[in-house]
Structures are given as C-alpha cells and as structure tokens.
Amino acid sequence: MSLHHLSLLTSQSPASPPTSWVPGPSHLRPQCKAGEQIFLWRGTNSPPPSTIDNLVIRHIASLANRASLRDTTSYGAGLRKFHLFCDIFSIPEADRLPASFKLLHSFALWAITDPQPGDSIFLRGLRTWHIAQGWPPPLSESHHNRINWSLCSLENIQISRQRPLRPPVTLSMLVALKATLVLSDPFDACVWAIASCAFFGMMRFGEVSVTSRAAFTPSKHLTRAHTFFGVDLLGSPYACLDLPSAKTARAGEIQSVFLNEQGDLCPLAALCNLAQVVPALADDPLFSWRDSRGDIHLMAKIRALERINSILIAWGWGTSFGHSFRIGGASFYLAKKIDPEIVRIAGHWKSLAYETYIRVFEQISSRHLANAAAR
Known part of the structure; x- marks a missing residue:
C-alpha cells in the first residue's frame, strides 16, 4: 500500500521563528538585570x-x-x-x-x-x-x-x-513538535512526517527533504511510490521507505528504511496523516504539501528546518540541525538499551556484515524497535 490520492485540507502559512533562547520560567530565577x-x-x-x-x-x-x-x-x-x-x-x-x-x-x-x-x-x-x-x-x-x-x-x-558537533533532538523535543504543529495543515503535516520518520528511522535530513524544486529527481529522491506498508512475521505493522539513492549505498542500489509503531509519536501514523491531508500522485515527492490553490510543493530543507527550529526556540531549546534527528534517534534507541548492532543496521551505518544482516532485517525489525517510545 503506497501513499497518494487522499483528501486535501486548507493550507496555512508556517509561523515566523521567534528569537528568544532562554531557560524556562521559575520563581527561583526572577526577572532582573x-x-x-x-x-x-x-x-x-x-x-x-x-x-x-x-x-x-x-x-x-x-x-x-x-x-x-x-x-x-x-x-x-x-x-x-x-x-x-x-x-x-x-x-x-x-x-x-x-x-x-x-x-x-x-x-x-x-x-x-x-x-x-x-x-x-x-x-x-x-x-x-x-x-x-x-x-x-x-x-x-x-x-x-x-x-x-x-x-x-x-x-x-x-x-x-570543519563544523561543530550537532546536539541531538530528544524525545521531549519531538513531543513539543507534535504538540505545536497543526497536523490538519498541509505544511505542518509534512513537517511532522519528516520529523517523526527522520528520528525513528535515523535518517539523514537530505533523505527526507530536497534543497530545491529544481534539485528533485524521482530516480534519486523519495516519492509516494517509494513508500509501502506491510506486516512482519510477528504480525506487527511497519512502513518501508525505499531510498533510490543513499549516502551509504552503491550507485543504483536501493536502500530501505524500516519504520515501526511508536505510540503517540508514531511515524506510521504521521505518514498516513500526510497521505490524507496532502493527496499526491505516485511520482510526487513523498514529503510534500499543497498550498491554498491546491498546487503541490516538495518540502525544501531550509523551510522544514525553519519551522522545526522556530518551535524548538519557542519551547526554549534553541536551534537544531538536520542530522540532529538521525543522532537523536540513535541516542534514544541506545538509551532504551536497544542492541547497538540493531541500531547500526537500522541506521545504515557501514560495516562488513551490513549486506548479510539487512536481507533479513525487514522481518524482525519490530521485535527490536517497535513501541520504544511507549516503553
């Protein structure tokens, strides 16, 4: 089952990012010079x-x-x-x-x-x-x-x-993003699907967004046709994103990202919501949104990060970076005592054993990763 041809809701413009970067209010820290x-x-x-x-x-x-x-x-x-x-x-x-x-x-x-x-x-x-x-x-x-x-x-x-280490996105930040984004709005629905998939799928931000409309190519970037839903050997649902081009894949090799149920922050639910709010054709970008005229737009990296960072700033966390979702997802799984080798396989980090493990990973991924957020 792929994502396209569902109903369209009205678009709203994303909020402008605030400029504050301060700790939360407390009676222990009164306003003063x-x-x-x-x-x-x-x-x-x-x-x-x-x-x-x-x-x-x-x-x-x-x-x-x-x-x-x-x-x-x-x-x-x-x-x-x-x-x-x-x-x-x-x-x-x-x-x-x-x-x-x-x-x-x-x-x-x-x-x-x-x-x-x-x-x-x-x-x-x-x-x-x-x-x-x-x-x-x-x-x-x-x-x-x-x-x-x-x-x-x-x-x-x-x-x-030649660039600073990136701080990770945390589960609390993900909760704040979902609480702030309007999931019935096409732009916000797309941003939430990007955030949830990038975090739980440990994906690079360049895999869930594109630098510009001119840079989008269906043979290199995710489209609606590259997204599938299935059920594994344990009867647990999962989603599979087939990346036509990935940093750790050879030229012409498809690399798959497996997403599992994750409670209230579930990337499967985020993808289904995106399909309902932003209907699109099979060759349209997976992470796309529609404006008030009904025209479809791919999600540009800079616009997604502007919206995400505006929310993190408003909640007092400052700015983040694209790779923070990949790092944050891996850190989250490891903190939940997920086997580091499973995290490495799911995140497509290179090793000599990679090709052997990935062939069977689709059918056992939920045993290791599903509902980690709920746990």
Missing part, C-alpha cells in the same frame, strides 16, 4: 552558614558579597545557558546548586557543541554564582584539568570536521 542574576537566581538547597547567627554580621557579609565584583553582567549568558541545559536534560532544581562535577562536565561538553557569545567564561560565571550564593567553588583543580582535556579533544575533532 544580567548583573543581578548571580545574586538573585537561587537554588532549592540552603548553603551552610558562613558567619555567626547575627543580623548585623550577616548584613555586612551581604554587602561584602555584592561589593566583591565590579562587573557581573558578563556572567549572565553562561548562567542562562546552564539553566537551559538543565531544562533540556531534565536536571532537578536541587541538583543545580550546588552543581556536581558530573553535571558541570556534561554542561561544558554540551555547550561547546553550539557555541554562543559569552561561553568562554561560563564556568567562571558558575563558580562566581556558587560563591555569591554561599557555596564553595564547585570544581577542584583536577576537575578543571579533566574538563579542559575534554574540551581540547572536542576542539580537535571540530577542526578536523
């Missing part, structure tokens, strides 16, 4: 007393605390980015202050993958925040040495790659 954040942004834990229990002494200590720094505004960007990181990775407020070496090491690794102005002093700002809030410095000299080792290693990798 950047220079006041290290003093007014607090944690849920109470620091140990640093003076005797006397109002006059405590007041003098507070004055000394604020007078110890001449310029605190430069620390704001790093402190905001730290709380954004904690929001993304669901770090409890109680673990943010005081912060452990493990948390700060993880934050440093994450921050360098998407550098922003002010990042060069983010650890210094977090140290100052701890001291201003009454806590001892969070990192020892050996901790700093370990973090610097990691950052220098990543810098070497980035120089060799």
Whole structure:
C-alpha cells in the first residue's frame, strides 16, 4: 500500500521563528538585570552558614558579597545557558546548586557543541554564582584539568570536521513538535512526517527533504511510490521507505528504511496523516504539501528546518540541525538499551556484515524497535 490520492485540507502559512533562547520560567530565577542574576537566581538547597547567627554580621557579609565584583553582567549568558541545559536534560532544581562535577562536565561538553557569545567564561560565571550564593567553588583543580582535556579533544575533532558537533533532538523535543504543529495543515503535516520518520528511522535530513524544486529527481529522491506498508512475521505493522539513492549505498542500489509503531509519536501514523491531508500522485515527492490553490510543493530543507527550529526556540531549546534527528534517534534507541548492532543496521551505518544482516532485517525489525517510545 503506497501513499497518494487522499483528501486535501486548507493550507496555512508556517509561523515566523521567534528569537528568544532562554531557560524556562521559575520563581527561583526572577526577572532582573544580567548583573543581578548571580545574586538573585537561587537554588532549592540552603548553603551552610558562613558567619555567626547575627543580623548585623550577616548584613555586612551581604554587602561584602555584592561589593566583591565590579562587573557581573558578563556572567549572565553562561548562567542562562546552564539553566537551559538543565531544562533540556531534565536536571532537578536541587541538583543545580550546588552543581556536581558530573553535571558541570556534561554542561561544558554540551555547550561547546553550539557555541554562543559569552561561553568562554561560563564556568567562571558558575563558580562566581556558587560563591555569591554561599557555596564553595564547585570544581577542584583536577576537575578543571579533566574538563579542559575534554574540551581540547572536542576542539580537535571540530577542526578536523570543519563544523561543530550537532546536539541531538530528544524525545521531549519531538513531543513539543507534535504538540505545536497543526497536523490538519498541509505544511505542518509534512513537517511532522519528516520529523517523526527522520528520528525513528535515523535518517539523514537530505533523505527526507530536497534543497530545491529544481534539485528533485524521482530516480534519486523519495516519492509516494517509494513508500509501502506491510506486516512482519510477528504480525506487527511497519512502513518501508525505499531510498533510490543513499549516502551509504552503491550507485543504483536501493536502500530501505524500516519504520515501526511508536505510540503517540508514531511515524506510521504521521505518514498516513500526510497521505490524507496532502493527496499526491505516485511520482510526487513523498514529503510534500499543497498550498491554498491546491498546487503541490516538495518540502525544501531550509523551510522544514525553519519551522522545526522556530518551535524548538519557542519551547526554549534553541536551534537544531538536520542530522540532529538521525543522532537523536540513535541516542534514544541506545538509551532504551536497544542492541547497538540493531541500531547500526537500522541506521545504515557501514560495516562488513551490513549486506548479510539487512536481507533479513525487514522481518524482525519490530521485535527490536517497535513501541520504544511507549516503553
């Protein structure tokens, strides 16, 4: 069964991307000037007393605390980015202050993958925040040495790659995308199908989108005719996307991506919804949408990423990249303790055993990958 010839609904224009990139609101982090954040942004834990229990002494200590720094505004960007990181990775407020070496090491690794102005002093700002809030410095000299080792290693990798490491899309981001997109809208229905398939299918973004209308070729890019639904040996439904051209395939070789049921975020449901909202012919692009006049358009990579990133920014996650879905899907499966070899096969990462495994993978994929989101 392939995807085409279903009903059309009215198109709406995608929203313009907002420009904010901030952590979620919290009573622990009141609105204030950047220079006041290290003093007014607090944690849920109470620091140990640093003076005797006397109002006059405590007041003098507070004055000394604020007078110890001449310029605190430069620390704001790093402190905001730290709380954004904690929001993304669901770090409890109680673990943010005081912060452990493990948390700060993880934050440093994450921050360098998407550098922003002010990042060069983010650890210094977090140290100052701890001291201003009454806590001892969070990192020892050996901790700093370990973090610097990691950052220098990543810098070497980035120089060799000539582009920064991409942060992964997470399951929470996927939930936010679906909650925000209007699935009855042709453009949004296409964006959601792209996001769900790219994540759970661990697909490269160039496999689910095209750079331009002129670049589209049915012999190289996915069309509606390249999509099939079936049932495997266990009676579980799956979808198969036959890529006519893939980065890891030989010239003229078709490479198949198998998609399984995944609860509320299911790519099979996303494809069926796309077929209903955006009916198209067999030779039309798989990931396409119709405007208000009924004209069909392929989904350009830049437009899909603009819509996706506008939603991630609005939810406080900043910007992402195309390969983040492939990386995020693999990270998600591995976090769910899916066999790494299964993840490698499903994601079409090269190995000597690839051709042997892929011949039988279609009939057992649901045993390993189906409903991982629900689990």
